[in-house]
Amino acid sequence: MGSAFDPLVTATEDLAAVNSAPPLSNLTQEELKKIAAYKAVEFVESGMVIGLGTGSTAKHAVARISELLREGKLKDIIGIPTSTTTHEQAVSLGIPLSDLDSHPVVDLSIDGADEVDPALNLVKGRGGSLLREKMIEGASKKFVVIVDESKLVKYIGGSGLAVPVEVVPFCCDFTRGKLEELFRDSGCVAKLRMKIGSNGEEAAPAVTDNRNYVVDLYLERDIGDLEVASEAILRFPGVVEHGMFLGMATTLIVAGKFGVTVKDRFG
Numbered sequence: 001m002g003s004a005f006d007p008l009v010t011a012t013e014d015l016a017a018v019n020s021a022p023p024l025s026n027l028t029q030e031e032l033k034k035i036a037a038y039k040a041v042e043f044v045e046s047g048m049v050i051g052l053g054t055g056s057t058a059k060h061a062v063a064r065i066s067e068l069l070r071e072g073k074l075k076d077i078i079g080i081p082t083s084t085t086t087h088e089q090a091v092s093l094g095i096p097l098s099d100l101d102s103h104p105v106v107d108l109s110i111d112g113a114d115e116v117d118p119a120l121n122l123v124k125g126r127g128g129s130l131l132r133e134k135m136i137e138g139a140s141k142k143f144v145v146i147v148d149e150s151k152l153v154k155y156i157g158g159s160g161l162a163v164p165v166e167v168v169p170f171c172c173d174f175t176r177g178k179l180e181e182l183f184r185d186s187g188c189v190a191k192l193r194m195k196i197g198s199n200g201e202e203a204a205p206a207v208t209d210n211r212n213y214v215v216d217l218y219l220e221r222d223i224g225d226l227e228v229a230s231e232a233i234l235r236f237p238g239v240v241e242h243g244m245f246l247g248m249a250t251t252l253i254v255a256g257k258f259g260v261t262v263k264d265r266f267g
C-alpha cells in the first residue's frame with residue numbers, strides 16, 4: 001500500500017467517522033476501490049461464513065480478509081467464492097473455503113457492482129460471474145456492495161454499458177433476438193459477449209464458469225419497472241439468470257473524491 005494511501009484507510013477505520021473522512025480527490029480509481037473494500041471488511045467477524053465477490057474491487061476485500069487472518073485479527077472464517085477466479089485467489093491466500101451445499105446460510109457477502117441505482121438495485125456480471133454471485137449473495141444475511149463513485153447511476157442501464165444475461169449456448173442467437181425484442185421500446189441492442197483473441201479480434205463466445213454464454217443488453221432508455229423486466233427476462237427458457245440484483249444489497253459503500261459513504265438499505 002502506498003504511503004499516501006495508509007492515512008486514509010486509518011481515517012475510515014471507525015464506522016462513525018466514515019462520513020467525515022477527508023476528501024480522496026488525489027486517489028486513483030484503483031485506490032478508491034481498495035478503500036471501499038477495506039471498509040467493508042470491517043463488517044467481517046471471526047466465525048463468519050463470508051461470500052467472496054468477484055472483480056477488481058472485491059479482490060481487495062479477499063486480500064484484506066486473508067491479511068487479517070494471517071495477523072490473527074480474524075479467526076475461523078469460511079469463504080464461499082463466487083467464481084473460479086476468486087476461488088483461485090482465495091486458495092493462493094490460504095483462506096479456508098466451502099460452498100453453499102455445505103454452508104447454505106452465508107453471514108455476509110462482499111462484492112463489487114457495475115451499476116448501483118438510488119434504491120441500491122445493482123447491475124452485476126460484466127465480469128461474467130453473475131449466476132454464482134446471485135446464488136451466494138442471495139443466500140446471505142447481509143450483502144455489502146463496494147464501489148467507487150463511477151458506478152452510481154440514475155437508473156439501471158444508465159451507464160450506457162451492458163446489463164448482462166447468462167444464457168444457455170443452445171440457439172443463443174434465438175434467445176439474444178428475443179431479449180432485444182423484449183426491450184425494443186428502450187432502444188435495446190443485445191449482443192453475444194465474445195472473447196477477444198491474441199490478435200485483438202473477437203475469437204469465440206465468452207464462456208461463464210457454468211459453461212454458459214452471456215448476452216449483453218445495451219439500453220438507450222430506462223426499462224421501467226425492474227421487477228416486471230426481471231420476470232419477463234427469466235420467462236425465456238434459454239435464459240439462466242440476469243445481472244440485475246434487485247433488493248439484494250443491504251449496505252452500499254462508495255469511495256469517491258469527497259470521501260467514503262456507507263448507506264444502509266434499512267437505515
Ligand SMILES: O=C(CO)[C@H](O)[C@H](O)COP(=O)(O)O
Pocket residue numbers: 053054055056057058111112113114123124125126127128129130133
Ligand atoms: O459482477 C461482477 C463480476 O461478475 C463484478 O462485481 C462487477 O463486474 C464489478 O467489477 P469491478 O469491481 O472489477 O468493477
